Amino acid sequence: MLSQGMTTDTGNTIADTIKEYGKRLFGFIRNKVRSEEDAEDILQDVWYQLSNVINIDEIDQMSGWLHQVARNKIIDKYRKKTPELLEDFNYEDDDDGFNFSEILLADNYTPETEYIREAFWKELFLALEELPENQRQVFVLNELEDFTLQDIATRTNENLKTIISRKGYAVKHLRKRMKRLYDEFFN
Numbered sequence: 001m002l003s004q005g006m007t008t009d010t011g012n013t014i015a016d017t018i019k020e021y022g023k024r025l026f027g028f029i030r031n032k033v034r035s036e037e038d039a040e041d042i043l044q045d046v047w048y049q050l051s052n053v054i055n056i057d058e059i060d061q062m063s064g065w066l067h068q069v070a071r072n073k074i075i076d077k078y079r080k081k082t083p084e085l086l087e088d089f090n091y092e093d094d095d096d097g098f099n100f101s102e103i104l105l106a107d108n109y110t111p112e113t114e115y116i117r118e119a120f121w122k123e124l125f126l127a128l129e130e131l132p133e134n135q136r137q138v139f140v141l142n143e144l145e146d147f148t149l150q151d152i153a154t155r156t157n158e159n160l161k162t163i164i165s166r167k168g169y170a171v172k173h174l175r176k177r178m179k180r181l182y183d184e185f186f187n
Contacts, residue, residue, distance in 0.1 A: 017050065021066055028070060046073060075140060075145070123178065123181045126177075131173060134166055139170040139171070139174070142167055149167060
């Protein structure tokens with residue numbers, strides 16, 4: 001737990017910041033993760049990162065800074081997800097009719113299914129890294145952080161059609177990469 005004695009130059013304590021933003025920030029995180037325990041872990045990571053800031057006075061918008069750190073921690077959590085939570089990345093190719101989630105969510109834990117699961121995650125995150133930043137950002141915000149496309153357009157000050165187009169390109173690229181992985185394993 002953070003010490004009441006930790007202060008900034010303005011006299012505000014980190015404990016005051018936690019008191020002021022804690023409930024709202026927890027609610028923000030809780031809406032984006034599967035469990036209360038995950039939300040508590042992420043919130044603790046946010047407070048820990050705040051406690052490591054050398055000069056808190058340099059943070060112009062504390063609320064914005066805290067929410068951005070929380071978003072980053074949520075993304076990190078999704079990147080480190082365990083196979084039990086794979087239903088969040090349900091992949092279905094409308095053209096070919098195969099469904100990756102059936103493979104990823106199968107109850108049988110064999111060396112083969114574990115290998116496929118690991119390959120899937122690796123391929124997904126490699127494919128995300130290949131995307132242009134603006135497409136990756138739209139995909140991550142929409143699919144991982146549950147922002148609506150309209151919210152993303154407002155947040156980025158972009159036209160909604162531009163955001164929809166970026167999401168479409170990202171999905172098309174990811175489907176192509178995941179189809180290649182599927183073909184490698186099942187054809």
